[in-house]
Amino acid sequence: MAGCAGGTLPTRELRHDSGVLAAPRAPRVRVPVVGDLLRLRADLLNAIQYAASSGAEVSHVDAGSRHMVFVHRSAQADAVLSDIRTFGKPDHKNPLRLVLGDGLVSNPDHDDWLRRRRALQPVYSRAGVAAMRRTTAEVVAEHTARWAGRDRTRLSVYEEMLAFTLDTVSRCMFSRSGDSVSGTVNPETAAFLLDFVERRIRKPVALPVGVPTRRNRRFAATLRSLDTLVHGIVGERRASGRHHGDLLDLLLEARVGEAGEPLTDAAVRDEVLTTILAGFETTASALTWTLYLLACYPEVQDAVRREVRASGDGEALRGTLLESVMYESMRLFPPSPTIPRQAKRDTSLGSAEVPEGALVMLNVAAVHRDPAVWERPDSFLPERFAHGTPEKGSYLPFGAGGHMCIGKGFALMEMGLLLADVVDRFEISPRDSAGPEPKALITLRPRDGFGLTLTRL
Numbered sequence: 001m002a003g004c005a006g007g008t009l010p011t012r013e014l015r016h017d018s019g020v021l022a023a024p025r026a027p028r029v030r031v032p033v034v035g036d037l038l039r040l041r042a043d044l045l046n047a048i049q050y051a052a053s054s055g056a057e058v059s060h061v062d063a064g065s066r067h068m069v070f071v072h073r074s075a076q077a078d079a080v081l082s083d084i085r086t087f088g089k090p091d092h093k094n095p096l097r098l099v100l101g102d103g104l105v106s107n108p109d110h111d112d113w114l115r116r117r118r119a120l121q122p123v124y125s126r127a128g129v130a131a132m133r134r135t136t137a138e139v140v141a142e143h144t145a146r147w148a149g150r151d152r153t154r155l156s157v158y159e160e161m162l163a164f165t166l167d168t169v170s171r172c173m174f175s176r177s178g179d180s181v182s183g184t185v186n187p188e189t190a191a192f193l194l195d196f197v198e199r200r201i202r203k204p205v206a207l208p209v210g211v212p213t214r215r216n217r218r219f220a221a222t223l224r225s226l227d228t229l230v231h232g233i234v235g236e237r238r239a240s241g242r243h244h245g246d247l248l249d250l251l252l253e254a255r256v257g258e259a260g261e262p263l264t265d266a267a268v269r270d271e272v273l274t275t276i277l278a279g280f281e282t283t284a285s286a287l288t289w290t291l292y293l294l295a296c297y298p299e300v301q302d303a304v305r306r307e308v309r310a311s312g313d314g315e316a317l318r319g320t321l322l323e324s325v326m327y328e329s330m331r332l333f334p335p336s337p338t339i340p341r342q343a344k345r346d347t348s349l350g351s352a353e354v355p356e357g358a359l360v361m362l363n364v365a366a367v368h369r370d371p372a373v374w375e376r377p378d379s380f381l382p383e384r385f386a387h388g389t390p391e392k393g394s395y396l397p398f399g400a401g402g403h404m405c406i407g408k409g410f411a412l413m414e415m416g417l418l419l420a421d422v423v424d425r426f427e428i429s430p431r432d433s434a435g436p437e438p439k440a441l442i443t444l445r446p447r448d449g450f451g452l453t454l455t456r457l
């Protein structure tokens, strides 16, 4: 079958051409490695997969001025995620802060983060997610209707999923589309900002953003227009007091600390950008790999279609085959393949010493295929999730512990609605002869994009 290499249906061994995740190639870098950061970063995913395949629990990488520790096993991952004071968010030099400021994802100050996290919990609660369901369903219907314009549509999957998730999160945030929002919050802007941040993560030494290079000037201008947009809408809302029932309303209603203070305008701005940027690429990645797997396993696709059609309104996702397919897809292709932490004091992980200041990278992709935990770890077996998710530390698409993804419910709702509508309307089949090759930095994406064919049913 095009794009889905090897294997036969009944065994459901993973069918994809790349093999990068399934079977690590001999590394282009040695791991552990001293002073070889550039090459490591050129092929991060392969290097850390290879290190994991050596059976080590952790690998040390001396990355120039910074010591890095990659964690490959569940027990150590659990130890890191459950002690958020010892293993905190990376410090103020984290390039994500250039865009997201002190929003939940990049806030390095534990106490400030905790106050905000408690204040924002209601925004992403079950009720908050339920309030966003109608808008999300409208965005789903618009996008799938566009793909249904012809009998057979050749979909550039990753690009389409990015457009869909960005549209969803910005419409749920501002409850309006239109030029003022889409002119500023669009896939090009978002891709530029993420690329800017990723390059700075990859570069050991980067020019300060204040140096007026062409990219730095574009970066400053992009941030200025986002800030103007957000502050403008927030100002209008505060002045009019009108309620729109969107995420921004919920952010403005959030109350911080014992005194119950509202978020400052600066904090609202940081959380708006954090929600948009944390929520769109990750969800697009998860949808991309799930559609790919559904295309490769038509018998699973058929079963999901039967389930969706039998369920009527499709309200409940919990316990369904569709949910298991999404979980299994995020196990094989975790949208956030690494989770970064920084040791706030000298400590240890199993027998490994971890010095204060070390960057600790949880190798989620390896943890998800740890043969000690997962039977047939490289196979696509959604039924393994029929009875819930496994033991602590071994399944981490949304992280775990205090920093666990606050948008998990939102993401699952959005994915469920899109996938249910797609399988109901279309047969999904692979298009290209080669399958997508995963590429990882902040998120796991197909290296050169890839296509699927949607045939209208």
Ligand code: HEM
Pocket (backbone or CB within 6 Å): 104, 105, 117, 274, 275, 276, 278, 279, 280, 282, 283, 286, 334, 335, 336, 339, 340, 396, 397, 398, 399, 400, 402, 403, 404, 405, 406, 407, 408, 410, 411
């Ligand atoms: C499939 C989609 C998604 C995946 C795989 C994902 C994954 C993750 C992961 C692994 C973390 C933990 C990072 C850490 O421990 O440092 C995280 C945190 C976070 N995510 Fe998500 N995410 C997704 C969707 C979303 C959405 C839709 C939103 C917003 C609506 C969101 C907002 C956040 C925020 C704000 C945090 C920071 C939480 C904190 O540290 O308090 N995410 N996400």
